[in-house]
Amino acid sequence: MIIVKDLHKEFEGNNHVLRGVNYHIQPGEKIVVVGPSGSGKSTFLRCLNLLERPTSGEIWFDGQKITDYKTDINKVRQHMGMVFQHFNLFNNLTIMDNITLAPIKLKLMSEEEARENALKLLNRVNLAEKADAYPGSLSGGQKQRIAIVRSLAMNPKVMLFDEPTSALDPEMVGEVLEVMKELADSGMTMVVVTHEMGFAREVGTKVLFMDGGIIVEENTPKEFFANPRSARLQEFLSKVL
């Protein structure tokens, strides 16, 4: 579904963050990416929908080379949901408008359809009563559940999560992970950058360990945590578990 070939990303000032990432994501997979900060895992994720344009390398999505400048990236992004560490709900819009803005403005749904769909999704995360509230009045956990709903309203083929629980108070992490688990069970293809090792173990179909801008190790969650092969991963796991 997503093929990544020799991906490099260099930021200004000789900051070489990605140094040749190769990976192939199959439909329905839940890829969990872990690694120390500065390992390039967030940059890798942000490259997948070109929020960050890679310096070199290729990304293919559903048989389309999206790193090609001729590709209409806006069209591609309609099929790739993204959830951010800091939620990034639109502060000037109600929850309902947050969810329906893109489907309506991109003419994918009528206003009625979009609202109906939004309410259905809001019910799924038990936040239907917040439809007319503004993001400012919500807790972090609520905001992130709404952010997930906002992405789902576009009926994406894949969902990207960029440290979705890192900015949350500890007692709110659970409610967001719960929604993500349900989403995983429904068959969604997911790529999740996280520090939640429990989630990686429980939900992931593959766990990737990134360090120094490359994928150092990948394995099934069970093997990943039980038998880490590289010394770097062993050291990392000893620190975080």
Added chain:
Amino acid sequence: MDWLNSIWEKIDAAFITENRWMLYLKGVGVTMEVALFAGIIGIILGTIVAFMKLSVKKNGKPTLLSHIANIYIDIIRGTPSVLQLLIMWFVVLASCKNGILVASLTFGINSGAYVAEIVRAGILAVDKGQTEAGRSLGLTQFQTMRYIVIPQAFKNVLPPLGNEFIVLIKETAIVGYVGLSDLTRVANQMTSKIYDAFTPLIGSAVVYFIIIKILTILLAKLERRLRKSDNR
């Protein structure tokens, strides 16, 4: 009570005899007219220039439009407004004899440079995450600006825009150079007419002060109302 009498005589000479207060009132009219037209031109021009300056190519480099915007802002900020006014009056628009028009245009173009920076700062102050979220949903750059960034930037921009208008009102005190009888010029001319500088000058200063004080109070109210809607 001699001194009280002499003060009254001065006030009488400066403002009341021959209905002289009418001249000041007309002066206020000219001042506000120029400031208002210039304000409107400034906001339109400044907004356009702000977007020109913010425009980037696909590879992240600034566009030609952005360079042009920078040059414009540099020139306006780097030269005195009196000179800009004289250049417009005697050189660029030498054939135009309408002082109000030339003054409004000059101050509009002048104010545009400052408004451009205000608008640009207001847009940049909107969290980058808002744009990223919009783009990640497949919205175009334009749609993201139109529905998400600009509504939020508007709130950031209103208070400094109000300040810019206040500055503009005071700046227009130099339109006497192109023959307009604004408040300052009326006071200045009165000074030589009645051989008393104190009363007309202080009097007109008080008028400026009151106009601007009223605007400041209105602005503060507006600002408070905008902030209230932040934690709705």
